[in-house]
Amino acid sequence: MFVLVNLKTYPCDPVAVAEAVRDVDETTDARLAVAPAATHIERVAETGAETWAQHVDPIDHGSNTGHALAEHVADAGAVGTLVNHSERRLKLADIDGTVRAAQRADLETIVCANNPAQIGAAAALGPYAVAVEPPELIGTGTPVSQADPDVVEDAVAAAADVDPDVSVLCGAGISTGDDVVAAGDLGAGGVLLASGVAKADDPKAALEDLVAPL
Numbered sequence: 001m002f003v004l005v006n007l008k009t010y011p012c013d014p015v016a017v018a019e020a021v022r023d024v025d026e027t028t029d030a031r032l033a034v035a036p037a038a039t040h041i042e043r044v045a046e047t048g049a050e051t052w053a054q055h056v057d058p059i060d061h062g063s064n065t066g067h068a069l070a071e072h073v074a075d076a077g078a079v080g081t082l083v084n085h086s087e088r089r090l091k092l093a094d095i096d097g098t099v100r101a102a103q104r105a106d107l108e109t110i111v112c113a114n115n116p117a118q119i120g121a122a123a124a125l126g127p128y129a130v131a132v133e134p135p136e137l138i139g140t141g142t143p144v145s146q147a148d149p150d151v152v153e154d155a156v157a158a159a160a161d162v163d164p165d166v167s168v169l170c171g172a173g174i175s176t177g178d179d180v181v182a183a184g185d186l187g188a189g190g191v192l193l194a195s196g197v198a199k200a201d202d203p204k205a206a207l208e209d210l211v212a213p214l
């Protein structure tokens with residue numbers, strides 16, 4: 001299972017969380033990674049934790065003030081990027097352009113979507129993976145795998161119909177090892193989570209709990 005921890009802009013210590021991700025990753029067969037804010041990518045990557053960006057822009061080198069260039073993100077140490085997160089929605093053409101920009105810079109991509117229909121469209125763009133997240137469950141602590149298991153199973157089926165090689169993550173409300181196991185039982189290849197680790201009093205303990213049953 002792939003466990004990707006999105007730090008969003010939560011007021012946690014990104015380096016401390018990254019060190020916990022790195023250390024817990026060494027204890028499990030699961031793949032752990034962390035997605036810090038753009039300005040923290042370099043420091044987080046230096047910990048040795050697998051580091052992802054939360055977003056890059058569908059641009060090339062040039063006149064793009066204030067944008068995030070895929071090559072710069074890769075140079076800072078990221079190995080992949082989220083695309084179209086629910087809190088950073090893009091138009092379809094820009095999702096496609098972002099996936100191309102990331103591929104150009106050898107970044108893996110996880111394209112996020114709200115529902116199975118969008119997951120099918122996202123899988124058609126050739127990302128490494130897609131992530132289904134019902135927005136209404138994000139940050140609630142109510143896991144999508146319990147609250148809406150059909151959306152996970154339907155997303156897995158929708159992605160498989162388009163491209164069986166595209167893995168499906170699920171996210172929203174995931175915070176325990178039981179949630180991760182439930183996600184896997186529904187066919188997900190991983191989970192995308194944030195508050196369960198980023199807002200935990202002890203992020204390392206939260207990570208250990210997430211991978212304990214795996």
Ligand SMILES: O=C[C@H](O)COP(=O)(O)O
Binds near residue numbers: 006086133173193194
């Ligand atoms: O990127 C992570 C998702 O938006 C899920 O957030 P959450 O784990 O706080 O519900």
